Amino acid sequence: MTEIPQAGDRAPGFSVPDQDGKTVALADFADRWLVLYFYPRDDTPGCTVEAQEFTALATEFAAWECDIVGVSPDSPQKHCNFIVKYGLDVRLLADPEHAVLAPYGAWRLKKNYGREYMGVARSTFLIAPNGSVVRAWPNVRAKGHAAKVLEALRELSG
Numbered sequence: 001m002t003e004i005p006q007a008g009d010r011a012p013g014f015s016v017p018d019q020d021g022k023t024v025a026l027a028d029f030a031d032r033w034l035v036l037y038f039y040p041r042d043d044t045p046g047c048t049v050e051a052q053e054f055t056a057l058a059t060e061f062a063a064w065e066c067d068i069v070g071v072s073p074d075s076p077q078k079h080c081n082f083i084v085k086y087g088l089d090v091r092l093l094a095d096p097e098h099a100v101l102a103p104y105g106a107w108r109l110k111k112n113y114g115r116e117y118m119g120v121a122r123s124t125f126l127i128a129p130n131g132s133v134v135r136a137w138p139n140v141r142a143k144g145h146a147a148k149v150l151e152a153l154r155e156l157s158g
Helices: 045-056 058-063 076-086 145-157
Strands: 015-017 023-025 033-038 066-072 091-094 107-112 115-120 123-127 133-137
Touching: 015 091, 033 045, 033 145, 045 058, 045 066, 045 076, 045 145, 058 066, 058 145, 076 091, 123 145, 133 145
Parallel strands: 033 066, 066 091
Antiparallel strands: 015 023, 033 123, 107 115, 123 133
């Protein structure tokens, strides 16, 4: 069973490419809030809703000095296509080797119609400017989730 970071835990470090091929590390967000959300695949219904909702609230997150970063196993090129197709305003990290997904417990055993397989569990972590996890959502429903994360950010930083 994969451990999922909880409130109070140090956020696991990472260093992977974003949609433009630029290496992004947890340390890049020092002194800022970070929404790190994990999703299964670009351009699928739930993943699109989630990315669009975070995009719609991006200005409000920015007002709280909070960056939004999505992570999936998709390639940088797929991320670029996804961003362009839907006009997204979130940074997307490519993690085909599960270097970020695994330490955050987002790469885990899933069940569907009686079949078990490893896959991405939609989950989100709110990371404080000091690098600690302050809120974890291990099993997310896409619709309305971005607003819940923004509400938590307001409560915790306000």
